[in-house]
Amino acid sequence: MTATTPADVTGEEHPGGEGETLLSVSGLRKHFPVVRGLRRKTVAAVKAVDGLDFSVRAGETLGLVGESGCGKTTTGRLLVRLDEPTAGKIVFQGRDITHTKGAALRRMRRDVQMVFQDPFSSLNPRHTVGSIVGAPYRLQNIKTEVGIKRTVQDLLELVGLNPEHYNRYPHEFSGGQRQRIGIARSLALRPKLIIADEPVSALDVSIQAQIINLMEDLQNELGLTYVVIAHDLSVVRHISDRVAVMYLGKIVELADRTDLYERPMHPYTVALLSAVPLADPDQRGKRKRIQLAGDLPSPLDPPPACPFHTRCWKAQEVCTVEEPPLAELSPGHRVACHFPENAPHANPEDPRQRDPSVPSEDGVVPKELRDAEAHQAASQAPAPPAPAAGQTEPGPPPTR
Ligand code: SF4
Numbered sequence: 001m002t003a004t005t006p007a008d009v010t011g012e013e014h015p016g017g018e019g020e021t022l023l024s025v026s027g028l029r030k031h032f033p034v035v036r037g038l039r040r041k042t043v044a045a046v047k048a049v050d051g052l053d054f055s056v057r058a059g060e061t062l063g064l065v066g067e068s069g070c071g072k073t074t075t076g077r078l079l080v081r082l083d084e085p086t087a088g089k090i091v092f093q094g095r096d097i098t099h100t101k102g103a104a105l106r107r108m109r110r111d112v113q114m115v116f117q118d119p120f121s122s123l124n125p126r127h128t129v130g131s132i133v134g135a136p137y138r139l140q141n142i143k144t145e146v147g148i149k150r151t152v153q154d155l156l157e158l159v160g161l162n163p164e165h166y167n168r169y170p171h172e173f174s175g176g177q178r179q180r181i182g183i184a185r186s187l188a189l190r191p192k193l194i195i196a197d198e199p200v201s202a203l204d205v206s207i208q209a210q211i212i213n214l215m216e217d218l219q220n221e222l223g224l225t226y227v228v229i230a231h232d233l234s235v236v237r238h239i240s241d242r243v244a245v246m247y248l249g250k251i252v253e254l255a256d257r258t259d260l261y262e263r264p265m266h267p268y269t270v271a272l273l274s275a276v277p278l279a280d281p282d283q284r285g286k287r288k289r290i291q292l293a294g295d296l297p298s299p300l301d302p303p304p305a306c307p308f309h310t311r312c313w314k315a316q317e318v319c320t321v322e323e324p325p326l327a328e329l330s331p332g333h334r335v336a337c338h339f340p341e342n343a344p345h346a347n348p349e350d351p352r353q354r355d356p357s358v359p360s361e362d363g364v365v366p367k368e369l370r371d372a373e374a375h376q377a378a379s380q381a382p383a384p385p386a387p388a389a390g391q392t393e394p395g396p397p398p399t400r
Contacts, residue, residue, distance in 0.1 A: 022193060022225050023079070024055040028088035030074050034300065047299045048074040050249035052088070053326065056193070061219070061226040063240030063257070065233060065272070067296050071249040072229045073117075076195045079227065080114045081105060092193070110140060113186040117198035119178035123170040129156070129181055130166040136188040155184040159214060176207035183214065190222070197229045212239055233276050237261055242332075245269045248307040249299055251326060255333040265329060265340035267312050268292075306338070314339050 029052075031045035049071045056062045064072045077083045079090065081100060090098045097108050113136075116122035123132055133155055134148040153163035159180040170178055179199065186194055199215065200208035212235065218224060230236050236243055243260045245253040245268065253266040264270045271290040278287065292311045297303055303310050309319040318338055326336040329343045 020058050021055045022058040022093060023227075024091045025079070026053050026089045026091075028052040028075070028078060028090065029086045030071075030078055030083060031086045044300055047249050047302055049078065049085075050299075050302070052249075052251055054244055054251060054254060056225060056227060058192070058225055059219075059223060060241040061228055061239055063236035063243040064227060064229045064246060065231060065236050065243060066246035068231065069296050069299065070246040071299070072231075072246055073197055074249075075246070076114065076197045076227065076229050079193075079195050080112050081108065082114070106140065109136075110189040111192045113189065113191040113194050115179075115182050115186050115194060115196040115199050118202050119175055119182050120170075120202070122182055123178055125170055128167050128169055129161075129173075132170070132181060133184045133188055136185065140189060142189075151188070152184075155187060156181075158187070158218070159184045160210075174207075175203050176210055179203060179207075179211050180214065183211075183218070187218065187222070191224070193225045193227070195227045195229070198231070199228065200235060201230065201232065208235065215239065233272060245272070248297065248302050250307060250336065251334075252308065252336045253334065254326070259330070259333050263333075263342040265333065265335040265343045266308075266337050267314050267341060268308050270341050306336070314341075 028049055029047075030049040031047050033042040034044040034046060035041060036043045052075060054062070064075060066072055074083065078085050081090075081097065085098055088098065089096060092108065092112060095108075097105075100108055127135075130149065130152050133152045137148045137151070149166065153166055156163045156165065161177060161180050161184070165172075170181065173181065179202075183199075196215070200211050203211060215226065216239065219226065226239070228236065228239055237257060240257050243255060243257055244251045245260075245266065247268050253260065253264070253269045255265075260269065261273065264273055271292050274287060274290040290313070294311055297307070297310055303320075305321050305323045306312070306315070306319040309315040312319065316339070322338070324336045324338045326334045328334050329340060335343065
């Protein structure tokens with residue numbers, strides 16, 4: 001693993017950082033059309049990915065986390081060009097690969113590979129391990145048959161499998177071994193970037209640790225760069241240098257791993273982290289669990305402005321009318337929220353992210369301040385005059 005370094009979302013180099021920008025993504029969108037009727041008329045669009053901006057530097061691991069349906073897997077598929085983006089730009093090693101096709105796409109695939117989530121369905125049960133792991137060579141037409149067998153056996157050994165199992169079928173392996181086969185296949189062409197989509201979520205916990213350790217060892221040995229897609233925050237924390245949190249097709253927070261886990265700023269990240277089980281029994285019960293109201297809204301009709309406002313306990317009127325920008329609130333820590341937690345106030349990029357004790361020039365007064373003023377006014381209001389001697393409290397109005 002590389003040392004954690006600050007980074008931005010625009011693909012620019014960072015002062016003091018190591019490695020060059022390998023991949024940069026700007027304004028990336030994928031809208032799946034919903035068609036109806038005999039004429040297949042487009043009546044709506046599922047906004048699976050809705051404007052992503054981030055970069056990945058050579059040798060680092062970027063974790064992508066979020067609830068099911070937030071667009072993580074679609075993002076991974078866009079990066080390896082399994083899906084065609086609706087809009088935006090993907091630049092890999094300085095080349096625009098957004099709409100690459102044909103021979104250029106095949107060349108790109110040598111450098112960008114994917115590890116799929118389910119090792120049971122991502123391997124063809126009718127093919128031997130040798131055929132599966134050797135397929136990239138045949139597709140790219142870059143090795144002789146004799147060379148392929150020797151190279152595949154080397155790869156099997158590299159990922160901890162017995163090279164003599166070259167002629168076995170996937171059903172003869174356990175889940176962890178199958179995922180190793182998937183990793184060996186992704187390594188066949190010596191790629192620079194691997195997109196791992198939930199690489200361990202289908203595996204037992206003990207096997208998960210083996211696969212994660214294997215991925216780390218391979219990264220150190222081969223200088224790989226990873227984008228790891230996962231919903232398990234513990235896995236992401238272990239393996240990532242930086243973490244991007246996604247919600248409804250957008251990145252709502254992107255930061256260095258330690259920064260994000262110790263000082264989460266977006267309310268959604270705070271809620272996600274509050275749900276992570278604690279290993280230390282002494283700490284259990286001390287942390288407040290935040291339960292979000294309702295389900296993830298449909299990407300068919302996402303809420304306007306801040307997409308999280310329908311579930312956010314800090315939401316105010318401005319959140320329903322103005323989309324917060326993904327702004328850098330501390331070095332390398334970007335957040336899309338008008339009222340972030342744990343944040344240094346007065347973000348220069350968003351005048352609404354300010355000290356709540358200072359009303360803004362546009363007259364929007366933060367809710368904390370309004371609540372505090374209302375409380376103060378109530379406590380300072382003059383007490384009602386006490387009833388004179390012999391008088392009684394006014395009773396309810398007489399009824400007929
Ligand atoms: Fe919550 Fe408003 Fe921040 Fe959105 S912008 S996360 S609704 S506080």
